[in-house]
Amino acid sequence: MTTIYQISDLHFGRERPALVRALVDEINTRAPELVAVSGDLTQSARRREFAATRDFLAQLAPPVLVVPGNHDVPDWDLIRRLLRPWKRYGRYITEDPYPSYSSPTLAVLGLNSARRWSPHTDWSRGRLSAYQMDEVERFFAGAQPGAVRVVVVHHPFVAHELVLGRGVIGRKEMALECFEHAGVDLMLSGHLHIHHSETMAARGGERTLVAAQAGTTVSDRLKAGYPNSFNIIELDRARIRIRIRCWAEDNGFRDCERLDYRRAPAGWEPEPA
Numbered sequence: 001m002t003t004i005y006q007i008s009d010l011h012f013g014r015e016r017p018a019l020v021r022a023l024v025d026e027i028n029t030r031a032p033e034l035v036a037v038s039g040d041l042t043q044s045a046r047r048r049e050f051a052a053t054r055d056f057l058a059q060l061a062p063p064v065l066v067v068p069g070n071h072d073v074p075d076w077d078l079i080r081r082l083l084r085p086w087k088r089y090g091r092y093i094t095e096d097p098y099p100s101y102s103s104p105t106l107a108v109l110g111l112n113s114a115r116r117w118s119p120h121t122d123w124s125r126g127r128l129s130a131y132q133m134d135e136v137e138r139f140f141a142g143a144q145p146g147a148v149r150v151v152v153v154h155h156p157f158v159a160h161e162l163v164l165g166r167g168v169i170g171r172k173e174m175a176l177e178c179f180e181h182a183g184v185d186l187m188l189s190g191h192l193h194i195h196h197s198e199t200m201a202a203r204g205g206e207r208t209l210v211a212a213q214a215g216t217t218v219s220d221r222l223k224a225g226y227p228n229s230f231n232i233i234e235l236d237r238a239r240i241r242i243r244i245r246c247w248a249e250d251n252g253f254r255d256c257e258r259l260d261y262r263r264a265p266a267g268w269e270p271e272p273a
């Protein structure tokens with residue numbers, strides 16, 4: 001089995017320094033194969049927040065794959081938002097719209113679901129687009145046969161009953177159909193600040209995938225009584241184990257929940273405890 005650390009919704013500018021220090025120590029001690037960061041790196045896309053994010057990422061020893069979230073587009077300056085939405089993200093983090101990681105055990109592709117504008121009144125909502133699906137097909141067609149296939153994207157595929165007002169990712173069905181055909185096993189998302197995972201399939205689809213949400217790992221923007229958390233994901237072609245590490249004020253990050261899935265003929269299914 002190999003290991004991915006999924007961290008999310010860091011919101012630098014609203015970070016809790018003790019949690020940042022504990023997270024860096026744990027990641028560098030455990031040395032996972034990959035750290036996946038599922039968006040909302042900053043609180044308001046300000047230069048100092050991106051610089052803090054860059055300095056944090058530079059402290060991590062393992063390879064890191066990052067996608068942006070809706071908070072990484074300037075929301076306080078409409079001209080900047082519409083004309084140069086990704087300039088700061090590109091300067092401080094990466095200009096690669098399709099960050100990826102490939103090894104004999106993992107094929108991981110990041111997709112940007114944040115948008116500079118939205119037809120909805122809520123511009124924090126995100127979506128995927130048809131042109132991004134071409135890259136999904138191309139990337140996974142080149143994946144090694146023993147690799148578990150993972151997509152990282154900020155906006156969620158699952159709605160959560162505690163935050164129903166926050167929409168799931170736009171064009172979800174299009175994406176799920178594409179992911180099914182591309183053999184994707186696992187989708188990693190954030191945005192809700194609530195840790196959660198479940199299996200799902202495209203409407204009329206024949207194969208289920210695992211959708212995993214991470215909470216906000218180090219920010220003070222806690223939602224619905226959920227603590228700061230991140231996911232340790234241990235996986236191979238037969239099994240996916242999601243260990244959720246929650247922050248306890250007097251005890252640091254500790255295991256607080258575990259979900260196990262196994263591969264079956266019709267896709268991934270929960271494994272009874």
Ligand SMILES: [Fe+2]
Binds near residue numbers: 009040192
């Ligand atoms: Fe967030």
Ligand SMILES: [Fe+2]
Binds near residue numbers: 040070071154191192
């Ligand atoms: Fe978000």
